[in-house]
Amino acid sequence: MSECIFCKIINGDFNTEFVYENEYAVVFKDINPKADTHLLVVPRKHVESLNELDDEVLLGKLMMTVKEAAKAAGLKSYRTVINTGKEAGQEVFHLHIHILAGSIRL
Numbered sequence: 001m002s003e004c005i006f007c008k009i010i011n012g013d014f015n016t017e018f019v020y021e022n023e024y025a026v027v028f029k030d031i032n033p034k035a036d037t038h039l040l041v042v043p044r045k046h047v048e049s050l051n052e053l054d055d056e057v058l059l060g061k062l063m064m065t066v067k068e069a070a071k072a073a074g075l076k077s078y079r080t081v082i083n084t085g086k087e088a089g090q091e092v093f094h095l096h097i098h099i100l101a102g103s104i105r106l
């Protein structure tokens with residue numbers, strides 16, 4: 001998926017800092033934060049959206065990554081969001097989970 005911005009970030013093309021990472025996912029700060037802390041949990045594997053995901057193990061690993069990344073960032077309280085489809089606000093068609101904490105501007 002050479003056109004995908006998140007695949008490029010995962011490849012290190014933009015030198016994006018990963019605040020957390022594991023075998024399944026990378027976590028980095030959203031470029032246009034909608035909260036005091038706004039992180040994106042992004043699977044290393046390219047999947048367009050939740051609608052295309054058929055791997056329940058990966059889904060579980062992603063949710064565990066949310067928890068681990070939140071803990072690593074010192075967050076006890078946070079909101080998770082998955083936008084699925086253009087009409088719901090999905091802009092990047094590589095599955096990702098938003099972690100929002102502090103003052104949330106959504």
Ligand code: 5GP
Binds near residue numbers: 016030031032089092
């Ligand atoms: P979506 O609307 O698809 O659920 O969320 C995509 C998010 O990715 C948006 O909040 C947007 O600010 C963020 N984003 C888009 N391009 C980049 C980028 O190149 N780097 C980073 N760090 N975030 C991005």
Ligand code: ZN
Binds near residue numbers: 001006093094
């Ligand atoms: Zn991708």
